[in-house]
Amino acid sequence: MENNKPLVSAIVPVYNTPEDYLWNSLDSILKQTYGNLEVLIVDDGSNNKLAKALDKYLKKTTENPNQKWQIIHQKNGGLSNARNTGFRKCSGEYVQFLDSDDLFDEDLIAKAVERAITTGADIVVEDFKIINVSDGAEVASVISKTSLPCRHLFSLRDIESSQIGAIPFNVWSKLFKKSFLDNKSILHDESLHRAEDVLFSYSALAQTDRITLLDGVYISYYEAIPTSNSARNDKYPIDSVKAWHKLYDLLIKNGDYPIYRGSFERACIGSIYWHLERLHTAEGIEKLCKEFKKLAKKINIKTKDNNLIGINLAAQDVDLWQVYRNVMSDYTNVLGALRDCDAKIIELDNQYKQNLGIKASSKLLMRAIKRRIVKVFR
Numbered sequence: 001m002e003n004n005k006p007l008v009s010a011i012v013p014v015y016n017t018p019e020d021y022l023w024n025s026l027d028s029i030l031k032q033t034y035g036n037l038e039v040l041i042v043d044d045g046s047n048n049k050l051a052k053a054l055d056k057y058l059k060k061t062t063e064n065p066n067q068k069w070q071i072i073h074q075k076n077g078g079l080s081n082a083r084n085t086g087f088r089k090c091s092g093e094y095v096q097f098l099d100s101d102d103l104f105d106e107d108l109i110a111k112a113v114e115r116a117i118t119t120g121a122d123i124v125v126e127d128f129k130i131i132n133v134s135d136g137a138e139v140a141s142v143i144s145k146t147s148l149p150c151r152h153l154f155s156l157r158d159i160e161s162s163q164i165g166a167i168p169f170n171v172w173s174k175l176f177k178k179s180f181l182d183n184k185s186i187l188h189d190e191s192l193h194r195a196e197d198v199l200f201s202y203s204a205l206a207q208t209d210r211i212t213l214l215d216g217v218y219i220s221y222y223e224a225i226p227t228s229n230s231a232r233n234d235k236y237p238i239d240s241v242k243a244w245h246k247l248y249d250l251l252i253k254n255g256d257y258p259i260y261r262g263s264f265e266r267a268c269i270g271s272i273y274w275h276l277e278r279l280h281t282a283e284g285i286e287k288l289c290k291e292f293k294k295l296a297k298k299i300n301i302k303t304k305d306n307n308l309i310g311i312n313l314a315a316q317d318v319d320l321w322q323v324y325r326n327v328m329s330d331y332t333n334v335l336g337a338l339r340d341c342d343a344k345i346i347e348l349d350n351q352y353k354q355n356l357g358i359k360a361s362s363k364l365l366m367r368a369i370k371r372r373i374v375k376v377f378r
Helices: 019-030 046-063 079-089 108-117 161-166 178-183 196-205 239-254 257-276 281-300 305-314 318-353 361-377
Strands: 008-014 037-044 069-072 094-097 124-133 174-177 211-223
Touching: 008 019, 008 079, 008 108, 008 178, 019 281, 037 046, 037 079, 046 069, 046 124, 069 079, 079 196, 094 108, 108 124, 108 174, 108 281, 174 178, 174 196, 178 211, 239 281, 257 281, 257 305, 281 305, 281 318, 281 361, 305 318
Parallel strands: 008 037, 008 094, 037 069, 124 211
Antiparallel strands: 094 174, 124 174
């Protein structure tokens, strides 16, 4: 261990994670270059075979002298409970929650800690890419850097309400200063089984003006793994709405709601719609929409956007909402295609002006393609 560096605690909950993803994920943690890392694997009641395999993996961790690993076996208590178990037992100056089916660049912790120390941040926000395991589709970067303040430290108040979603509200793409979480008494709400990280992250982000962004992409998030912690199910359909109920109450209690109202409404609607799209039964959809109606009345939502239209449609007619989803998906794809065309037209125009052998007809062709896309969509 390099004792001149602050200790970082990596907390990794595991519950029957598919082994193809689990071992790759743990290997990527073991390869971290940071010199003072403790790793707490919280086995949240996995099957006996996997529990024994984790114990066996522990022997492998001695390969890295700069890391100290510990495996905690417990009865199944849910993701929030597992994260809290690891948090209460950790000793680090900084805490990084990690999921057991993602991959982490070997410099993730080192770069995040360096950023935290340089800026004095309470929270380091980390960008990530998304890989869908079902179709291989990939999103290379999630965070829109241009939507965030151009300075080392900022708060949510510094972000325009229309851009508040620029910071993802998951817990596993952030490095937290442990003393900050302790002072604010921020823990995962164990009554929530979905959207628990929304409540945790937003509670933390809203209570500090010392947020910073880590340059680069160091996490690969694998989406649609059916048996992972992040798998969608209809067992707790209203938890996402309950999380926002609780967050609203917290902001009211702290007197912060008037400051964050615009950003809160947009983030709330976007988050709940995201969870709505991942429900699979009409009963679950009905329950979520009914609970959202209570929340909307409670906070007197004034924001109007496409996600709110979608929630209201789902509450009235699920089949009609499915049609709306398909239309909006097509619309988003068309907008993406148009942006690609515009970018290519600008590129070709610049090359043409620089006499790089690009014919004027190439630019005209791209414009024709753009017109064709618009015509098809109409």
